[in-house]
Amino acid sequence: MKYAASFASGRLTVYLSGELDHHEAGGVIRTIGELIDDNMPRECAIDLSGLRFMDSSGIAVIISAGRKMRTLGGRVYVENPQEQARKVLETSGIERLIAVATHS
Amino acid sequence: MKEQNYIKLEFPSKSSNEFFARSAAAAFAAQLDPTLEELGDVKTAVSEAVTNAIVHAYPEEIGRIVMRLRILGGNTLEIMIKDFGKGIENVEEARKPLFTTGGSERSGMGFTIMESFMDKLRVRSAPGKGTTIVMQRAIRLRVGKR
Numbered sequence: 001m002k003y004a005a006s007f008a009s010g011r012l013t014v015y016l017s018g019e020l021d022h023h024e025a026g027g028v029i030r031t032i033g034e035l036i037d038d039n040m041p042r043e044c045a046i047d048l049s050g051l052r053f054m055d056s057s058g059i060a061v062i063i064s065a066g067r068k069m070r071t072l073g074g075r076v077y078v079e080n081p082q083e084q085a086r087k088v089l090e091t092s093g094i095e096r097l098i099a100v101a102t103h104s
Numbered sequence: 105m106k107e108q109n110y111i112k113l114e115f116p117s118k119s120s121n122e123f124f125a126r127s128a129a130a131a132f133a134a135q136l137d138p139t140l141e142e143l144g145d146v147k148t149a150v151s152e153a154v155t156n157a158i159v160h161a162y163p164e165e166i167g168r169i170v171m172r173l174r175i176l177g178g179n180t181l182e183i184m185i186k187d188f189g190k191g192i193e194n195v196e197e198a199r200k201p202l203f204t205t206g207g208s209e210r211s212g213m214g215f216t217i218m219e220s221f222m223d224k225l226r227v228r229s230a231p232g233k234g235t236t237i238v239m240q241r242a243i244r245l246r247v248g249k250r
Contacts, residue, residue: 021126022155023119025209053126053144055151059211084144091220092213093201 001028002050005035012041013079014065017050025057029064036065042074049080058085059092066098077101105176109135112172117162117187119155125171126150132173133181136243145221146181146241152214153185153237159206161189161235179243183222186236192229199227 001024004015014032018024036044044065048054066076078100081089089100111132115121126147133146150171157169172184192198199219204212219225222239229235 019123021119021122021151022159022209023122029209053147053151055148055155056211056213056217057155057209059213060209063211064208083141084148087141087144087221088148088217091217092211 003028003031007039007041010042011045012036012039012043013045013047015047015050017052019052020054020058020061022055022057025061028061032061032065033068036068036072040072041069042072043077044069044074045077045079047079048082048085051082051085054085054088056088056092058088059094062094062098075099079103105178105180108175108177110172110174112170114168114170116166117158117169117189118166119158121169122151122154122158125154125169129171129173129183133243136175136179136181137246138243139246142241142243146183149218149221149239149241150183150185152218153183153239156214156237157185157187157189157235159210160192161187163190176240179245180223181241181243183239183241184236186234188234191231191233192227192235193231195227195229 001018006013012035062078069076076098078098080102129150130143130147167189170186174182176182197203199215201216202212204210222241224240226238
């Protein structure tokens with residue numbers, strides 16, 4: 001599991017790559033929480049383009065980031081999931097709560 | 105259905121074994137010539153079942169998890185994940201979407217994903233004795249292959 005982050009114009013983008021499962025989820029939740037605390041963004045995008053695999057632990061990560069952003073009056077977006085992650089997102093129904101977008 | 109091949113693995117309920125378990129399952133399933141999507145479905149379902157055992161069967165200790173994969177007739181993959189831990193009080197409730205006792209690192213979507221990614225899912229559990237999950241998924245035979 002690897003991370004990268006960028007911050008510009010009030011928008012924090014967190015790039016996740018590798019495989020996100022329960023073993024990794026706690027660390028990812030803490031890291032995203034710290035990035036939000038440090039940057040105080042209006043929007044937080046979680047970019048999944050480098051994520052080869054995620055299970056329902058990824059849903060917990062996104063929900064946790066969403067909860068944190070709501071306390072700041074901001075929002076979370078999910079961007080560029082690969083096919084496997086997209087299917088998990090769809091099955092979970094999280095798209096009713098959090099926007100999932102693909103940018104070409 | 106007749107068994108054509110199988111593997112049986114046992115490992116301790118350490119979260120670092122989640123990656124191992126789904127990778128081993130994918131490597132075994134590869135002989136059925138699955139599509140990338142089918143392989144992703146198998147990996148996801150195994151990851152959910154093994155994580156459930158790690159988080160819920162053995163919350164305070166490290167215990168044994170057995171994973172058995174079988175290839176049955178009709179190009180069907182059967183996955184069994186068995187633990188000897190706490191067991192589930194109410195299986196019907198545990199299978200409901202968003203139901204979780206696992207805290208903020210869990211989403212309560214594990215069973216929903218297993219059900220939706222597999223063709224069949226059976227859960228047998230007794231409090232204090234452990235839980236066995238058996239899932240089946242037919243891997244489609246593709247034209248032009250084999």
